[in-house]
Amino acid sequence: DVLMTQTPVSLPVSLGGQVSISCRSSQSLVHSDGNTYLHWYLQKPGQSPQLLIYRVSNRFSGVPDRFSGSGSGTDFTLKISRVEPEDLGVYYCLQSTHFPWTFGGGTKLELK
Amino acid sequence: EVQLAESGGGLVQPGRSLKLSCAASGFTFSDYYMAWVRQAPTKGLEWVASISYDGGSTYYRDSVKGRFTISRDNAKSSLYLQMDSLRSEDTATYYCTTDLAYWGQGTLVTVSS
Numbered sequence: 001d002v003l004m005t006q007t008p009v010s011l012p013v014s015l016g017g018q019v020s021i022s023c024r025s026s027q028s029l030v031h032s033d034g035n036t037y038l039h040w041y042l043q044k045p046g047q048s049p050q051l052l053i054y055r056v057s058n059r060f061s062g063v064p065d066r067f068s069g070s071g072s073g074t075d076f077t078l079k080i081s082r083v084e085p086e087d088l089g090v091y092y093c094l095q096s097t098h099f100p101w102t103f104g105g106g107t108k109l110e111l112k
Numbered sequence: 113e114v115q116l117a118e119s120g121g122g123l124v125q126p127g128r129s130l131k132l133s134c135a136a137s138g139f140t141f142s143d144y145y146m147a148w149v150r151q152a153p154t155k156g157l158e159w160v161a162s163i164s165y166d167g168g169s170t171y172y173r174d175s176v177k178g179r180f181t182i183s184r185d186n187a188k189s190s191l192y193l194q195m196d197s198l199r200s201e202d203t204a205t206y207y208c209t210t211d212l213a214y215w216g217q218g219t220l221v222t223v224s225s
Contacts, residue, residue, distance in 0.1 A: 092157055
């Protein structure tokens with residue numbers, strides 16, 4: 001199975017600040033079709049996960065441009081600028097290149 | 113508006129069965145791969161199973177292979193998860209998701225005697 005290592009586990013932030021979350025995979029996430037199926041989700045307390053970024057760097061419908069994704073191969077990053085209160089929660093990366101699909105362990109974004 | 117509504121969760125004894133359903137609306141159901149993802153209490157997310165557009169291909173994580181069966185009825189815009197030989201470690205909220213983009217609110221399955 002592809003191991004997804006997310007860091008940090010906890011990320012204190014001030015409102016208006018900028019943060020980065022790292023996600024590293026144990027093997028390349030480049031699919032045989034040439035695409036890289038690495039996605040980012042936010043799960044707010046008591047809610048289901050919501051898709052933020054799909055295939056490394058594509059913002060999902062309605063996601064503000066404060067969120068950006070980058071990376072390639074095995075090393076990926078989610079950046080959040082100008083953090084707002086509604087951004088707080090747990091962030092997960094997910095790879096769907098290889099079965100079984102696997103999630104990172106999560107990064108909890110919380111106020112300092 | 114895309115809507116996914118899971119149902120069928122509840123308390124069940126180890127070794128028993130349960131069938132989850134997911135009613136979809138707001139999109140052309142047959143155009144999407146569908147999947148089940150679960151989350152044990154206070155834990156992270158775990159992919160369970162996926163199914164292709166027409167149900168011809170299915171995929172499972174090893175821990176549920178042979179015990180769980182994912183299926184769909186495109187005429188009814190519905191996704192299912194038949195869960196047999198349930199174990200305590202299957203206790204989780206189960207989410208259905210359209211190709212990992214849209215997610216339902218989840219249904220809680222508790223396996224306990």
